[in-house]
Amino acid sequence: GINAEYGKQWYQRRVREGLYDEHINLKQVPMLPWDPPVKSFRLTAGNIKSTPVKCFQAVETVGNIVSMLRSTTHNGFPVVAMAPGESGAKHFGQFMGLITREQLIIILTKQAYYNEKTMRQFGDIAVDDFRDTYPRYPDIESLHIPEEHMPMKIDLRQFY
Secondary structure, eight states, X not given: OHHHHXXXXXXXXXXXXXXXXXXXXXXXOOOOOSSOOGGGGGOOHHHHOOSSOOOEESEEEHHHHHHHHHHOOOSXXXXXXXXXXXXXXXXXXXXXXXXXXXXXXXXXXXXXXXXXXXXXXXXXXXXXXXHHHTTOOOOGGGOOOOGGGTTOEEEGGGTO
């Protein structure tokens, strides 16, 4: 019963790796170990975050997103919502979610943005668009976005 299962798991973790783990190693798939490094137990987000915080508003311009992606190597960005009248170096708004570099690049590739004046939607995007490019996402430098698209808006709320 449960003791046999517990014993098997203990044996696989302590004595030898499981069959699944052996295949992962043979295929050289990078995997994080089960236990974090000892030195990481005392780390907090404040120890490893970049400053100043690089974040996006819930609705952003194509130009701001392209500029941020070209000027940083970050892989994830907080999406925040500012309450009316909020601003300042110490306040970034209410955390709404997280969006990845890869998501942003696919959104830009598919031109999933709109013209705020005419509300005309340019491209269309679906979940399959994210799956189809995994794990070989294009680089931001390989995208050619017309200058007239830079003021267009992207509503990030649908992606986090």
